[in-house]
């Protein structure tokens with residue numbers, strides 16, 4: 001086991017709130033969908049308790065309003081509560097004023113329900129890219145101290161391939177903590193979980209994280225969703241082959257894989273790994289972000 005604590009993060013949303021399924025499920029229909037987030041969160045929280053892992057839970061305001069008991073359980077079990085926005089709209093689909101209102105609302109709901117100050121935010125679908133860097137100003141203005149919204153890879157739905165791979169300050173008072181990539185042959189390879197964790201054999205995910213921990217001596221940031229541990233979730237009709245592949249692939253494998261991952265590494269919250277300890281941070285001005293032209297970033301597209 002590498003002698004370094006990594007940040008374990010969960011995006012708390014239900015299966016019907018995923019961005020890739022948004023074209024097939026109207027927001028107005030959310031109220032009518034059978035919710036599975038509580039039982040799936042019970043699976044995750046039990047697994048974390050069993051293995052002694054601590055995590056940061058980026059929770060939707062929409063979920064917190066409907067499941068206040070779940071939010072209080074997250075806090076009572078020693079985890080960090082953070083914000084995933086209110087209504088899970090990608091920042092790329094929002095005007096700055098609407099985005100600011102959404103993340104302020106989520107922060108207020110989460111603070112009301114939990115009684116805790118909320119310091120962290122994660123954008124739906126890592127939707128901060130070169131085209132909407134104004135989002136960092138909104139996140140800071142809303143009172144968050146850090147964001148974990150950048151995925152420095154090339155992907156058809158998200159990613160900022162030229163962004164720094166490790167924590168940096170996009171503006172005064174705000175720390176961005178990108179999710180993890182491993183650097184192989186000059187390319188950023190996704191190493192942070194999600195669909196790649198279900199797609200790739202476990203030993204590949206493990207060796208990518210080892211590379212970050214041992215090769216670069218840096219803490220990694222890994223993410224997972226409650227619905228990824230739920231093979232029995234209702235199938236959403238009308239989706240493309242690609243979307244079905246991404247969303248439903250290997251759901252039955254997630255739980256045993258995650259259990260191995262929790263045992264093979266040390267896991268804690270973002271607060272504990274990056275905020276409560278002195279960490280090396282890169283100071284980057286926006287102008288100095290490298291533009292991806294010569295293989296500086298991943299060419300990998302999720303299949």
Ligand SMILES: [Zn+2]
Pocket residue numbers: 011013084088123124125
């Ligand atoms: Zn999400």
